[in-house]
Amino acid sequence: MENRPLAIYGTPLSSRLLVGTAQYPSPAILAEAIKASGAEIVTVSLRREAGASRSGESFWSLIRELGAKVLPNTAGCRSVKEAVTTAQMAREVFATSWIKLEVIADDDLLQPDPFGLVEAAAILVRDGFNVLPYMTEDLVLAEKLIGAGCEVLMPWGAPIGSGRGLNNPFALQALRRRFPHVPLIIDAGIGTPAHAAAAMELGYDGVLLNTAIAKAGDPVSMARAFALAVEAGRLAYCAEPIPPRDMAEPSTPQLGRAFADLPRRA
Amino acid sequence: MNIEVNGKRRDVQAATLAALLEELGYEDRLVATALNRNFVRAADRQGTELKAGDAVEILVPRQGG
Numbered sequence: 001m002e003n004r005p006l007a008i009y010g011t012p013l014s015s016r017l018l019v020g021t022a023q024y025p026s027p028a029i030l031a032e033a034i035k036a037s038g039a040e041i042v043t044v045s046l047r048r049e050a051g052a053s054r055s056g057e058s059f060w061s062l063i064r065e066l067g068a069k070v071l072p073n074t075a076g077c078r079s080v081k082e083a084v085t086t087a088q089m090a091r092e093v094f095a096t097s098w099i100k101l102e103v104i105a106d107d108d109l110l111q112p113d114p115f116g117l118v119e120a121a122a123i124l125v126r127d128g129f130n131v132l133p134y135m136t137e138d139l140v141l142a143e144k145l146i147g148a149g150c151e152v153l154m155p156w157g158a159p160i161g162s163g164r165g166l167n168n169p170f171a172l173q174a175l176r177r178r179f180p181h182v183p184l185i186i187d188a189g190i191g192t193p194a195h196a197a198a199a200m201e202l203g204y205d206g207v208l209l210n211t212a213i214a215k216a217g218d219p220v221s222m223a224r225a226f227a228l229a230v231e232a233g234r235l236a237y238c239a240e241p242i243p244p245r246d247m248a249e250p251s252t253p254q255l256g257r258a259f260a261d262l263p264r265r266a
Numbered sequence: 267m268n269i270e271v272n273g274k275r276r277d278v279q280a281a282t283l284a285a286l287l288e289e290l291g292y293e294d295r296l297v298a299t300a301l302n303r304n305f306v307r308a309a310d311r312q313g314t315e316l317k318a319g320d321a322v323e324i325l326v327p328r329q330g331g
Contacts, residue, residue: 020331030329045330046298048272048323056326060296063327073330081303088305089298089325160331188331210331 003238006205008041008152008183009098009130011069015040016200017230018071018185019223020210027062029219034066037213037223042068043100045075046090071132073100078113080120087124099124100154100187101133110160114141118148125149134187137171139178146182153182154208157199158189161211165195169202176203193222193229200233201241270321284311286322298325 006013019039024030034042044063049056063070072090077083080103087099103120105113112135121131125148133145137155145153155175158164166172167189176184186199187208196207207230216222254260268277271290280286283306287293299306300323306314316322 020329022329022331024329043330045328046325047328049326049328054295056328057295059329060327075330085300085303085305089300089323092305092308093296093298093325093327 001238013040016206018208023214033219033223036220038227041071043071043073045073070094071098071100074102080116083120084123098130101131118144122148137168154185154187156188157186160188162189163191173202193225197229197233201236203237267318283314
């Protein structure tokens with residue numbers, strides 16, 4: 001299968017790894033980790049700040065120096081109204097119509113609210129946004145979001161920050177097969193490079209993660225590990241893996257085997 | 267006038283959103299604003315009058331996942 005380049009809302013990308021910018025031990029490690037990840041898209045947010053601290057300003061200059069394209073989020077929003085207002089504020093500040101849309105329903109699992117998500121997505125698409133919805137892996141929800149005008153979907157692998165990997169590979173695979181031409185990005189729950197590779201081997205177009213790199217003992221090395229895993233998984237998917245079998249199949253030719261004429265058991 | 271700024275009640279002199287940003291030291295900063303949960307564009311801050319009890323959000327770029 002041909003390894004066609006990924007495009008998100010018309011923007012071609014050479015890296016299929018998207019990374020978050022939160023929770024790093026220091027701004028310097030954040031910058032080094034983003035470079036090591038090769039990511040061309042990084043997620044950012046809008047938050048309150050005390051008038052005097054100006055930490056938002058130094059963060060924003062750091063991101064601009066890295067030259068990455070930013071994907072603002074509506075993290076923490078718990079209603080359609082909050083998410084829509086936050087998206088509008090983000091569009092002005094970050095000068096992009098891209099929005100990672102989060103409408104959170106459950107405090108323990110940070111599970112997306114599917115109903116609010118569809119409603120907010122429809123409002124934002126009408127307002128000219130390019131919406132990347134953070135969603136559960138539900139097939140019907142995916143259909144509704146596409147109907148609302150989302151051209152990219154971002155189902156969770158597992159709850160945000162849990163590091164559990166792909167909780168429901170069956171449903172994720174069904175989603176992939178049902179929407180072969182929609183860019184699908186696994187967002188959240190990834191813990192190790194193996195999880196990211198598994199997502200890519202399912203045929204997902206990309207992986208978005210934050211905590212697994214930022215909170216690793218060595219974030220810069222982990223960023224590199226994820227870059228390699230995402231690339232390996234993509235190559236493997238395009239190379240068409242063998243189907244699993246229940247029984248063994250000898251890899252060494254049977255023809256010409258010594259002692260082939262002897263009874264199996266002496 | 268008593269209003270709420272980023273979740274905290276405070277007395278301010280400013281009569282408009284633009285004046286409030288100046289009063290609070292945000293005048294040269296990259297911020298996004300909302301009034302009573304509605305987005306207010308930078309271009310509209312000058313003409314956005316404040317009244318007692320209003321809730322203003324002033325947000326800045328931050329790290330995100």
